Amino acid sequence: MERFEKYEWTIDSDHAGERIDKFLVEQFAEWSRSQIQQWIKEGHVTVNEKEVKANYKVNEEDEIVVKIPPQKDLEIEPENIPLDIVYQDQDVVVINKPRGLVVHPAPGHYSGTLVNALLYHIKDLSGINGVLRPGIVHRIDKDTSGLIMVAKNDLAHESLARQLKDHIVHRVYVALVHGNIPHDLGTVDAPIGRDPKDRKKMAVVHKNSKHAVTHFIVKERFEGYTLIECKLETGRTHQIRVHMQYIGHPLVGDPLYGPKRTLNIDGQALHAKVLGFEHPRTGEYLEFDSELPEDMDRLLEQLRTKH
The missing domain is CATH 3.30.2350.10 (Pseudouridine synthase)
Structure with a gap:
């Protein structure tokens, strides 16, 4: 069974009246407007569970769901890129990411990322974010160094994502x-x-x-x-x-x-430098601190x- 990457939004008053293709371009920096219009045409975008056209103007409280189809024949290869693993258990991994390492693959850039390294070093990763972002709950920019948490299963992923949304993560x-x-x-x-x-x-x-x-x-x-x-x-x-x-x-x-x-x-x-969160299984508060990079x-x- 094909696994789609699913994204959901509820439109607020700031976005009401915008074309749906324009709204989605703002949400997906890595995807072009023409790609998003193609998804709309193929029925991968719904508003209140109904398909719409690219020129549909969204209303406040509209429920938008986007299901990104899996890339055909796309496989993200494990790569033996060294990782500084600060903490690991059956649910969570905390990585100290070096500057210069991209967190996850994107169109036209499928190798040399943190995800490629994770696939090599970590046996299990959550599947919620699909083939391009296994285990990835949040990201830091390519040229920012420091601590990032990774989910090893869907239970952990849902808990950590909820903590981020509720501003509980320190x-x-x-x-x-x-x-x-x-x-x-x-x-x-x-x-x-x-x-x-x-x-x-x-x-x-x-x-x-x-x-x-x-x-x-x-x-x-x-x-x-x-x-x-x-x-x-x-x-x-x-x-x-x-x-x-x-x-x-x-x-x-x-x-x-x-x-x-x-x-x-x-x-x-x-x-x-510092990352703190509640453990998704035990509820215990965990906090990690990392040294500044050499440069x-x-x-x-x-x-x-x-x-």
């Missing part, structure tokens, strides 16, 4: 940003959606956006830079990167949101020497 990131933040702590409460001028980017926008809150504490100040600790209240795509750019302090090394000339680091200076450590030492 996540703390460390970031090095441009400029000196004068106050010792702050909160950025600004909605994030796809950048209307560039769909590869996210931005603080008030239409077609989602509520997003980032709390930060200043840990150390340098000449022209600030080291901060960020706690996520919500988990939007590129959230910390977008929020820090929005307040005028983009991340060092950020290829999308930062200045071109920056310190010598390959990708943004952002590390998912971030080296940058900080250089800045301290200059200070």
Whole structure:
């Protein structure tokens, strides 16, 4: 039996009146509008359990279901890519992901990802997210390092996904940003959606956006830079990167949101340092802490020497 990847949304007032193909393009960064229109044509998209056309305008409270058909003859191969496994039991794996490693395969990019490595190192992974994302409950960007949790079965996957949705998961990131933040702590409460001028980017926008809150504490100040600790209240795509750019302090090394000339680091200076969640089977609270990667450590030492 073919297994479809299933996604569901309930339309809120911000999206009411949008064409359904436009709404879905905003949700799936990796898929083109023409691909989404093809799914609609083939009946893989329903609104309130009925098929619609691509020009259908969604209404508030509409129930949208998308079932992405499996790619024909697509097999994601296990690859012997080294993994830093911080914790593992019968339900959950916690990985310390290096910078530069993509979390899951996407169209045109089916190898060299965390999923390929997981298939090699881990015997069982949940199947809820289909062939492209086995075990993947959440993701961190390719050029962000740090802790990510992976589900080994569907029970674990459903529990961890629910905790993420209910904002129970404790996540703390460390970031090095441009400029000196004068106050010792702050909160950025600004909605994030796809950048209307560039769909590869996210931005603080008030239409077609989602509520997003980032709390930060200043840990150390340098000449022209600030080291901060960020706690996520919500988990939007590129959230910390977008929020820090929005307040005028983009991340060092950020290829999308930062200045071109920056310190010598390959990708943004952002590390998912702390991850805490309730164990899906026992209910016990587990928390993990990881060291900063070597390149971030080296940058900080250089800045301290200059200070």
